[in-house]
Every structure is written in structure tokens, then in C-alpha cells.
Amino acid sequence: EKGGFDHFMLKEIYEQPNAIKDTFRGRLRVAEGIVKISGVEDNLQKFMNADRILIIACGTSWHAGLVAEYIFEEFARIPVEVEYASEFRYRNPVIRPNDVVIAISQSGETADTLAAIKLAKESGAFVFGVCNVVGSSISRETHSGAYTHAGPEIGVASTKAFTTQITLLTLMALRIARAKGTMARADYYRYLQELELVPDLVAEALKSNDNVQAIAAIYKDAPNCIYLGRGYNYPVALEGALKLKEISYIHAEGYPAAEMKHGPIALIDERMPVVVIAPKQEHYDKIVSNIQEIKARSGKIIAVVTKGDTQVKALADHVIEIPETSDALSPLLATIPLQLLSYHIAVMRNCNVDQPRNLAKSVTVE
């Protein structure tokens, strides 16, 4: 049942190239130059007229929502707010008729997300679900939606659900951007082409496994770890930290790299591993200077870089290469080595990878 893998988590990490293809199926039509998601087509006017998109989710799905915030704002120029479902539901939030609510949930059963959806519906907002489990409570409670089609995710640590959520939300943003005319035609076609390459690029990123395992062996006994990223990869830093916390029980924190100087930098010394997501993209020079700041305080740098990088390589203690792609799609690749890193560290620490302590696959109680 684990397909020759030691754990469901590893199997699911390796399923990502195919899972992403399944998310694309019938929707990403590069030859025709179109993206077609029936739930979006049926409600295109609502998305086009949205004054704001509110994303509600928990945990890893909330991180996918944060990536989507950057993508929707850039592509479709719609303001986005990403909310923890548990906070949203108890806050008496302002929800306006022209708000579109997107609820993201792998299981479709998360109690807080479900309650937040009900609240949003009562306020008259249109609620769209992004779920993996077909026929789940959230998929039934929302007005419309689209499935990620990642296939069953058994490991408690979410992996393929995350990358397929980002994939689906990216497709949605492209469709809406095209309809609204907020993205140049040439850029739109380029994204379609680049998206189609993503499954192969994810497969290439998975080849970092041996390198990541060797790095895991060096840091497996660290009591703490910091993850840093900027822009589209800031949420990836949060997700990398969450993965490490939940399956290896190492205290980890994710931050936007530039926030370091506002406090967390005080934590840096020669015992602190810092995972920096530093692909060659916009603000690359900024992340290079963030790395220099950490090096100056003797922190240990594990950097995720674009293949062929030299500048970060010269500064970092370890580098993990990912293939080149456009900035907006880089979270789909940068996530891969972070999943592998947490997996190998957890295995080396004899942790129960698929069933970490105190956690359940779907959180159906608040």
C-alpha cells in the first residue's frame, strides 16, 4: 500500500509530479491557450466583480492561501486577505456582498473552516471551496468549488495536498486575470507553458533527495531551526517550519527574511541552522544580504537555490538546487526539498512520521 516506500509521507512527496498533472487534467489546455475550471467558469462574473477575496483555511492549507494571496494580487489585481478560520469565525468579521470567499481544505472536514464558511454564507458572500476529498463536508457546504484531485493523502503531514492547492489556485488566478485583462496576453501564455513543465521540474527537484538526506544527518539533533523566505516563498518558509515541527518535534519558526532584523536575529549563533529559500528571482540581492547578516553572526545556512547559482553558494554552508522557473511558480519547487528535509530528520530521530504525536489527519473538533 505504501508502493515500496517506507512511509506514506515519502510516497506522497514522490507522487507530486503526477498529482500536479491530475490537478491540471482537462483544465490547463496549453494548445488552446485556455484554462478551464468548471466551478470558475460557472461563476466567472462573481470572481471578476470581486472587490476582495477572503481566503479561509487552517495549517498547511492556510499557507497555500498565503501563496495564493501573492499570486491573485499580482495576476488578477484583486485585494486578498488570508484568514485563519478559527480567528475569522469568532471575530465578527466584515464580509461584504462583493467579497468572494475561498475556503481551502485538504480533508474538507476541518471544523473551524466549516464554521467559517457557514458564517460567510450568512453574510451573503459567494463561497468557493478548494478541497481534495471528494464529497467532503466543505465541498458540500460551499456554493461552488474545484477539487485538487491529489488522490488520498494518508500521512498526517500535508505534502501533495499543498502543492496541488497552489497549482489549482494559480490556474484560477490565471483564468480570472485573463478575463479581467489584468495580465498581458504574452505573460499569460508564458505562464501556461511554464505550468505545464512544473511536474517535470518537481521530479527534478526530487533528485535533491540524497543531498537533503546528508544535510538532515548533520542537523538532526538541532533543538531549533529558522526558515526564511521572501515574496512568493515567504509562505514556503512557514510551511517548511511547520513540517519540521509536526513530524520531527524540533522547534522551528518561519519568517519573512527581512523581518529577522526586527527580533529573531537575536537567536542566531553557531548552533542555529537557518534554512533560506533563495532562488534567483526578484529581490535576490536582498536575500543575499539577509544571508550575509546571518553569516556575520555565525548561523549555519542551508540555502535552497536555483540550479547554477554561485553567489549564495559562496556564502552558504549547504545548498540544495531546484530548477529555474518564474517567480510565481517557484513555491511549487522550493517546497520539495523542505518536505524531504523534515522527512529525513524525523526518520533519523525515530519519530512516527505518518502519525505524529498529538495530531490527527482531519481536525473535526475545534
Ligand code: M6R
Ligand atoms: O484538511 P485541512 O486542509 O483543512 O487541514 C488543515 C490542517 O489541519 C492541516 O493542513 C495540518 O496543518 C497538517 N497536519 C499540516 O501538515
